[in-house]
Amino acid sequence: MSTETLNAADLKEQMLSAYPPKLAKKRGNQMVVNRKEGASEDEVPAIGANTRTSPGIITQRGCCYAGCKGVVLGPTRDIINLVHGPVGCSFYAWLTRRNQTRPPDEESENFMNYMFSTDMQDDEIIFGGEKKLAQAIREAYEIFHPKAIGVFSTCPVGLIGDDVHAVSRKMSEELGINVFGFSCEGYKGVSQSAGHHIANNQLFKHVIGRGTEVPEGDFKVNLMGEYNIGGDAFVLEEMFERCGITLCATFSGNSTIEQFERSHLADLNLVMCHRSINYIAEMIEEKYGTPWFKVNFIGADSTAKSLRKIADYFGDEGLKARVEEVIAEEMKEVAAARELHKPHLEGKTAMLFVGGSRAHHYQDLFAEVGMKTLSAGYEFAHRDDYEGRKVLPSIKVDADSRNIEELTVKRSEDEFRPEQQVRKAELTEQGFEFSDYVGMMPEMDKDTLVIDDISEHETEMLLRKVKPDIFCAGIKEKYGVQKFGIPCKQLHSYDYGGPYAGFKGAVNFWADIDRMINASVWKHLKAPWKN
Amino acid sequence: MNAAKTCQPVGAMYAALGIHRCLPHSHGSQGCCSYHRSALTRHYKEPVMAATSSFTEGTSVFGGMANLTQAIQTIFTAYEPDIIAVHTTCLSETIGDDIPSIVAKAIEKGFVPEGKLVIHTNTPSYIGSHVTGFSNMVASMVKYLSQANPKSADTFNVIPGWVEPSDMREIKRILKAMNVPFILFPDTSDVLDTALDGERQFYPDGGTTVEELRRTGGSRATFALGHFASEAAAKGLNEKCSVPAHLLDLPIGLRATDRFISALHEVCGVAVPAEIEKERGRLVDLMSDMQQYFDRKRVALVGDPDQIVALAEFCADLDMRPVYIVSGTPGKVFETRVLERLEERVPEVKIANGAGADMFLLHQWIKQEPVDLIIGNTYCKYISRDEDIPLIRHGFPILDRVGHSQFPTVGYMGAIRLLEKMLDAFLSRKDRDDAEEKLELVL
Ligand code: SF4
Numbered sequence: 001m002s003t004e005t006l007n008a009a010d011l012k013e014q015m016l017s018a019y020p021p022k023l024a025k026k027r028g029n030q031m032v033v034n035r036k037e038g039a040s041e042d043e044v045p046a047i048g049a050n051t052r053t054s055p056g057i058i059t060q061r062g063c064c065y066a067g068c069k070g071v072v073l074g075p076t077r078d079i080i081n082l083v084h085g086p087v088g089c090s091f092y093a094w095l096t097r098r099n100q101t102r103p104p105d106e107e108s109e110n111f112m113n114y115m116f117s118t119d120m121q122d123d124e125i126i127f128g129g130e131k132k133l134a135q136a137i138r139e140a141y142e143i144f145h146p147k148a149i150g151v152f153s154t155c156p157v158g159l160i161g162d163d164v165h166a167v168s169r170k171m172s173e174e175l176g177i178n179v180f181g182f183s184c185e186g187y188k189g190v191s192q193s194a195g196h197h198i199a200n201n202q203l204f205k206h207v208i209g210r211g212t213e214v215p216e217g218d219f220k221v222n223l224m225g226e227y228n229i230g231g232d233a234f235v236l237e238e239m240f241e242r243c244g245i246t247l248c249a250t251f252s253g254n255s256t257i258e259q260f261e262r263s264h265l266a267d268l269n270l271v272m273c274h275r276s277i278n279y280i281a282e283m284i285e286e287k288y289g290t291p292w293f294k295v296n297f298i299g300a301d302s303t304a305k306s307l308r309k310i311a312d313y314f315g316d317e318g319l320k321a322r323v324e325e326v327i328a329e330e331m332k333e334v335a336a337a338r339e340l341h342k343p344h345l346e347g348k349t350a351m352l353f354v355g356g357s358r359a360h361h362y363q364d365l366f367a368e369v370g371m372k373t374l375s376a377g378y379e380f381a382h383r384d385d386y387e388g389r390k391v392l393p394s395i396k397v398d399a400d401s402r403n404i405e406e407l408t409v410k411r412s413e414d415e416f417r418p419e420q421q422v423r424k425a426e427l428t429e430q431g432f433e434f435s436d437y438v439g440m441m442p443e444m445d446k447d448t449l450v451i452d453d454i455s456e457h458e459t460e461m462l463l464r465k466v467k468p469d470i471f472c473a474g475i476k477e478k479y480g481v482q483k484f485g486i487p488c489k490q491l492h493s494y495d496y497g498g499p500y501a502g503f504k505g506a507v508n509f510w511a512d513i514d515r516m517i518n519a520s521v522w523k524h525l526k527a528p529w530k531n
Numbered sequence: 532m533n534a535a536k537t538c539q540p541v542g543a544m545y546a547a548l549g550i551h552r553c554l555p556h557s558h559g560s561q562g563c564c565s566y567h568r569s570a571l572t573r574h575y576k577e578p579v580m581a582a583t584s585s586f587t588e589g590t591s592v593f594g595g596m597a598n599l600t601q602a603i604q605t606i607f608t609a610y611e612p613d614i615i616a617v618h619t620t621c622l623s624e625t626i627g628d629d630i631p632s633i634v635a636k637a638i639e640k641g642f643v644p645e646g647k648l649v650i651h652t653n654t655p656s657y658i659g660s661h662v663t664g665f666s667n668m669v670a671s672m673v674k675y676l677s678q679a680n681p682k683s684a685d686t687f688n689v690i691p692g693w694v695e696p697s698d699m700r701e702i703k704r705i706l707k708a709m710n711v712p713f714i715l716f717p718d719t720s721d722v723l724d725t726a727l728d729g730e731r732q733f734y735p736d737g738g739t740t741v742e743e744l745r746r747t748g749g750s751r752a753t754f755a756l757g758h759f760a761s762e763a764a765a766k767g768l769n770e771k772c773s774v775p776a777h778l779l780d781l782p783i784g785l786r787a788t789d790r791f792i793s794a795l796h797e798v799c800g801v802a803v804p805a806e807i808e809k810e811r812g813r814l815v816d817l818m819s820d821m822q823q824y825f826d827r828k829r830v831a832l833v834g835d836p837d838q839i840v841a842l843a844e845f846c847a848d849l850d851m852r853p854v855y856i857v858s859g860t861p862g863k864v865f866e867t868r869v870l871e872r873l874e875e876r877v878p879e880v881k882i883a884n885g886a887g888a889d890m891f892l893l894h895q896w897i898k899q900e901p902v903d904l905i906i907g908n909t910y911c912k913y914i915s916r917d918e919d920i921p922l923i924r925h926g927f928p929i930l931d932r933v934g935h936s937q938f939p940t941v942g943y944m945g946a947i948r949l950l951e952k953m954l955d956a957f958l959s960r961k962d963r964d965d966a967e968e969k970l971e972l973v974l
């Protein structure tokens with residue numbers, strides 16, 4: 001298949017024709033043909049994003065709670081995540097996201113294999129569940145003595161009016177540990193994205209800044225929006241170490257609460273998944289003066305580029321040399337892998353519909369072996385993730401997002417580091433980009449089709465009409481896609497493979513994609529007597 | 532902690548998928564629907580389609596009327612099912628949405644095309660478990676669809692309970708072999724175990740049709756397999772259409788299958804064919820050949836009550852000792868049933884049920900006194916690994932192995948498979964652990 005066979009505008013019309021008129025109009029805003037002929041590089045059309053999913057649509061999206069508990073807080077091994085609500089919400093989030101963690105030794109705390117729920121019953125729905133919550137916190141403490149407990153609200157909690165924050169405060173005092181609540185009821189916002197924001201806020205309020213011990217190292221960074229799916233963070237940790245860069249905290253992968261507590265003492269914040277974590281990066285800069293910029297460690301060339309940018313930021317010749325050494329060393333294996341897989345993959349086509357950053361970043365990995373992305377979109381991103389942060393001022397906040405708290409952050413009198421901002425100003429002068437994300441669309445080809453919050457109906461249409469060589473999505477889409485005889489790569493769980501980040505990750509990814517696209521089974525879908 | 536149950540809607544969704552051309556609909560926030568679909572997809576490795584009312588904060592204040600009517604319109608236009616099966620979630624239950632009146636509104640607005648249907652069930656997750664949700668949805672099929680007339684039908688209803696598509700397929704095979712004219716509902720075979728041939732069917736061939744569901748009211752009797760999952764619907768049918776109900780255990784293991792076959796033989800007045808008798812004979816033969824390897828083996832059973840009642844009996848019939856029995860699904864009859872089936876053969880048995888009956892407790896018990904085998908869902912693998920005890924995956928969810936969709940555990944053939952799996956677990960362990968000079972070639 002090639003781009004010529006995808007007539008994006010036509011396809012869009014066909015997809016919309018199946019919907020009732022009002023819905024067709026709404027969905028129409030969320031589907032755009034990227035950069036019409038003649039448009040300049042950075043001129044992309046506006047897309048409807050971060051708006052509610054219409055009822056009745058078979059959507060990929062999950063809820064606010066999933067974004068808060070599952071995504072942002074889940075991967076930290078020494079915080080007990082207690083879900084306040086009926087059993088289900090907690091059960092489904094139990095170990096299903098594959099965030100890996102590696103405690104330093106057998107004795108170190110790791111609660112990630114446990115599922116904690118208050119298992120609300122009808123009595124609590126009627127009379128309130130605060131007592132049961134307090135008791136559950138107490139029990140968890142008595143059994144495990146954790147340093148911190150996070151309490152997550154599910155849908156019914158907000159409705160019956162349980163005050164998880166008050167209970168958390170009370171229990172904090174009683175137990176002498178950090179207990180903090182999240183009002184991340186599933187109905188808030190329009191997707192997981194609201195939960196990311198709430199998680200960011202609470203981490204900033206209750207955790208970040210409590211540490212005082214300055215981490216050692218000359219080049220101290222935090223990695224943000226990296227969740228260690230399939231061991232991605234392990235690869236990056238090792239890479240940083242070899243370069244001589246000190247990783248203070250990863251939000252959140254293979255992480256501990258202590259790392260979070262002193263993360264404000266790092267010199268630089270690196271943002272991987274812009275959607276889920278940009279709030280913390282912004283707030284840390286506001287309060288402590290630490291600059292941030294966007295990096296991408298998905299793709300070998302992208303990884304090299306990001307590493308060089310970090311070295312340039314610190315401007316240290318030794319660091320630059322080490323980074324170049326690491327890149328040169330790693331690129332040997334990368335080049336060999338590229339040579340091996342590129343002949344099998346070049347010219348093949350991909351579609352990516354997933355998450356809030358991966359649908360963008362994984363396009364780099366495909367491009368690096370000559371594959372083309374025909375169509376892509378996010379599950380829960382905002383316009384800035386599509387069109388770039390430059391559109392931020394023009395984004396209208398609608399009723400669904402308005403009630404997600406926006407923290408007002410003030411500069412810290414004694415902990416703000418003005419020298420950080422001086423460095424930022426100097427570098428900006430030299431053309432260095434800070435606090436920016438260009439978004440997915442400017443980096444996509446002309447006439448590709450960008451679809452936000454793609455539905456099952458639209459997915460099916462794409463597969464039927466265009467037949468890409470590979471489709472990337474999540475578990476709910478996977479087997480439906482494959483019934484068409486098209487392999488589906490899960491980019492949430494990596495199909496239980498990975499790591500895919502960094503240089504090693506690129507090598508793994510190409511091997512997996514080559515294996516999937518060229519698997520023998522696809523040749524035998526039809527019985528021989530039917531050929 | 533580490534629950535041995537999950538919430539109602541996932542069961543309702545699974546049951547609804549057993550209706551031909553049905554789109555399950557989750558009335559609540561979209562997170563629940565996403566989680567339930569994911570859970571079922573991971574277990575079946577098949578597409579699981581369901582829509583959601585996508586509640587927002589506004590909906591949670593004003594109620595879900597507008598969302599559900601709009602959803603019904605969209606679903607019938609874009610996805611064209613024959614029937615929508617709505618279940619509620621904690622949120623819509625707490626709000627108190629009245630589904631029938633919302634559906635009536637949707638019909639009034641012309642959103643439900645001629646000949647298409649919307650049914651519903653209430654599935655508040657703060658009561659019962661996923662098994663309750665399954666049971667509620669099956670009962671709703673009866674409530675909405677079963678019709679008492681015509682009475683002339685010579686069919687028998689079989690409600691298989693929450694078993695795998697492979698089990699439903701096997702139950703149908705047995706019924707055919709026995710020459711029993713039947714309506715099986717729900718029926719997820721050919722829905723959640725479909726072929727891959729390059730053409731996707733959004734609604735696969737399988738599932739009980741609406742027409743068949745209507746005719747259940749005219750059947751001569753109902754066999755409800757499993758108290759927790761199937762009794763409610765069978766009772767409902769009896770009350771609504773006077774179809775006599777026969778409540779049986781899930782036909783897992785020798786004697787539960789014996790009772791099922793006997794009931795068919797007696798109630799339907801059919802002879803048991805040689806084919807089935809031989810299957811039974813082969814099972815008994817195997818049980819006697821390998822009895823020494825089962826004798827006095829300690830086993831922990833954790834999972835759904837209907838499964839466990841039958842498994843406990845089968846284990847005891849193999850002279851094993853099911854010593855720990857855990858089910859998060861609450862219900863007083865559970866313990867009574869288990870004890871009845873154990874017939875005082877395992878006086879040391881510990882049974883936990885309902886609140887606090889979870890895998891954490893089971894793990895504590897095992898730490899105090901270990902077992903030789905665990906039978907339970909995938910989550911047991913953490914206990915299995917920690918304690919170095921073999922695990923046989925059975926129940927819901929199985930996230931890390933296949934086989935449950937392909938090979939049944941019901942009937943005599945299913946029992947043979949279970950027996951083989953247990954034997955494999957014991958003997959592989961023996962081969963691994965035996966000293967060099969003790970390693971046996973022949974077992
Ligand atoms: S809110 Fe209720 S229905 Fe939804 S996942 Fe949680 S427990 Fe299940």
Ligand code: SF4
Binds near residue numbers: 065185187561562566
């Ligand atoms: S009940 Fe609410 S919080 Fe729980 S899964 Fe459903 S939408 Fe999410």
